[in-house]
Amino acid sequence: MGNKKNIPSWQFLFLALPGIVYLIVNNYIPMLGIFLAFKDFNFSKGIFGSAWCGFDNFKFLFKTSDAILMTRNTILYNLAFIVLGTILAIFVAILMSELGASLKLKFFQSSLLLPNLLSWVVIAYICFAFLNSESGFINKTINRWLQIESVSWYTEKQAWPGILIFVFLWKNAGYTSIVYLASISGIDKSVYEAADIDGASKLRQIFSITLPLLKPTVIIMTLMAVGRIFFSDFGLFYQVPMDSGALYSVTQTIDTYVYRGLMKLNDVGMSAAAGLFQSVVGFVVVMLANGIVRKTDSDNALF
Amino acid sequence: MANNHKIFYRFCVVILFILTLIALLPLVLIMMASITDEDTLLANGYAFIPAKFSTAAYLYLIKQHSTILRAYGISFAVTGIGTFLSVLFTTMIAYPMSAKNFKYRNMLTFFVFFTMLFNGGVVPSYLLWSSTLHIKDTLWALILPNYLVTAFNVILVKNYYSTNVPDALLESARIDGANEIVIFFKIMLPLAVPVVATIGLFTALVYWNDWINGLYYISNPNYYGIQNLLIRLMDNIQFLKSGAAGSSLGALSVKLPGTAVRMAMAVTGILPIVITYPFLQKYFIRGVVIGAVKG
Numbered sequence: 001m002g003n004k005k006n007i008p009s010w011q012f013l014f015l016a017l018p019g020i021v022y023l024i025v026n027n028y029i030p031m032l033g034i035f036l037a038f039k040d041f042n043f044s045k046g047i048f049g050s051a052w053c054g055f056d057n058f059k060f061l062f063k064t065s066d067a068i069l070m071t072r073n074t075i076l077y078n079l080a081f082i083v084l085g086t087i088l089a090i091f092v093a094i095l096m097s098e099l100g101a102s103l104k105l106k107f108f109q110s111s112l113l114l115p116n117l118l119s120w121v122v123i124a125y126i127c128f129a130f131l132n133s134e135s136g137f138i139n140k141t142i143n144r145w146l147q148i149e150s151v152s153w154y155t156e157k158q159a160w161p162g163i164l165i166f167v168f169l170w171k172n173a174g175y176t177s178i179v180y181l182a183s184i185s186g187i188d189k190s191v192y193e194a195a196d197i198d199g200a201s202k203l204r205q206i207f208s209i210t211l212p213l214l215k216p217t218v219i220i221m222t223l224m225a226v227g228r229i230f231f232s233d234f235g236l237f238y239q240v241p242m243d244s245g246a247l248y249s250v251t252q253t254i255d256t257y258v259y260r261g262l263m264k265l266n267d268v269g270m271s272a273a274a275g276l277f278q279s280v281v282g283f284v285v286v287m288l289a290n291g292i293v294r295k296t297d298s299d300n301a302l303f
Numbered sequence: 304m305a306n307n308h309k310i311f312y313r314f315c316v317v318i319l320f321i322l323t324l325i326a327l328l329p330l331v332l333i334m335m336a337s338i339t340d341e342d343t344l345l346a347n348g349y350a351f352i353p354a355k356f357s358t359a360a361y362l363y364l365i366k367q368h369s370t371i372l373r374a375y376g377i378s379f380a381v382t383g384i385g386t387f388l389s390v391l392f393t394t395m396i397a398y399p400m401s402a403k404n405f406k407y408r409n410m411l412t413f414f415v416f417f418t419m420l421f422n423g424g425v426v427p428s429y430l431l432w433s434s435t436l437h438i439k440d441t442l443w444a445l446i447l448p449n450y451l452v453t454a455f456n457v458i459l460v461k462n463y464y465s466t467n468v469p470d471a472l473l474e475s476a477r478i479d480g481a482n483e484i485v486i487f488f489k490i491m492l493p494l495a496v497p498v499v500a501t502i503g504l505f506t507a508l509v510y511w512n513d514w515i516n517g518l519y520y521i522s523n524p525n526y527y528g529i530q531n532l533l534i535r536l537m538d539n540i541q542f543l544k545s546g547a548a549g550s551s552l553g554a555l556s557v558k559l560p561g562t563a564v565r566m567a568m569a570v571t572g573i574l575p576i577v578i579t580y581p582f583l584q585k586y587f588i589r590g591v592v593i594g595a596v597k598g
Contacts, residue, residue, distance in 0.1 A: 019452045113587060
């Protein structure tokens, strides 16, 4: 530490410079751009030429049913993902922990992780192979076996909450289970040996040892997910339903609304208002979630 | 007791086997569809065991190779350049954040970290990249927005440096007269290989799979990567012919195995992942654990 003053900061700053410049352009300047939500944006007048309109964009946004719909969808889907995703991942992790470090474990782990590595575009193709009404696997094979009428899936609203939740779990369960498995592997083996000697059954050990010891990891993972409850995976809600208009009431989230407003409807003001609403509420939720983590377990808090 | 354990073990293996089938069978379905005869596909639908095989879809793709090879080239270039720059800039900014003798390190750390908490949203950044910086319809549009330097990766590398590089090593290099830039390239970058492998792998995957930048910033089909080509083909299978390179005349006279071709294109899109996965899976799994433990 004695030679602290001898090292000129410029050398460090030089190294950090590309990263700093990038974050300024990619992250900080757009933060300043939130004022667009208070403008009546017009492409011909440009960013600075467009007139101010106060909270008009927000007033219009929240007058329509769109705002409530997309916020409801975003939150409810996220809640379903958090609850079902956590349960499934822990279930898979417990099954895997029984295999020990074996070739079998590697095989199952890498197979279950594979869907996570595919893009939403490819997943949309896979879903299309199942759901397409003329030649999809479900209509042509499964429904034929069960002697059920063909369903036009891409216009069938009621089916989509289930489909989206299934697709989400299919893509993500392998990933999350790896995290929980790492946590289970950290549990002291002698606890289980002692339970064996006491004659505790496997099921008993899971409920009395594994699950209680997993609690901190569950809490942290859940709070991190809750912090992102106003954000949705754009690809899941835009690509997988094939942008089908008949499904908007169950597939529209804040992210798809912002995209459609900006790129399809050219309604920059409304889009910016929805985006700012998401950023601000999202920020508040992250701060709250982190506050709770810090109270329960400060090591795992983000800051 | 031992018997009880054995039964439970078998139960685990059976359930995991079923889950693995659920994870992998959808991929098998599109692979089988891509080698199914088009008429069979239309009559019987997609099936795991096609009544009649055909390589027509792949032969068609080979005939239309110019559009596909071009998209492949774009995807590889974007993945390569993007990953290289991302890893370089990420490790470069992470070193000062971990250096105890850098006066502004806390300020810099906060500067990076804050981007995880708040963002300006899609609209301002779209207008900045497109109307102010004019990156639309260039290769940079696929590389620069969103993914190049992320706080998550920077903090991962910074933590790696803080816990794995002994101060004494840096001190002795400084005594030998090395400046920080030399130290970074000669010591810190080589030492970071394990963590660089992790973030490099995941960044490469992000670039290969990305279609969102293409959706926002690319309208010229010459700059379509494989993902955006796939999106376009879902709307319009004729695009392979009428697109950037093909001649549009006579496209309709040839019967197009549209359904099978779509699936063959999807298979082509995941091919690099499926081929390299057996060799890379252990790094992916390790990366998931590292990322979750401290992100």
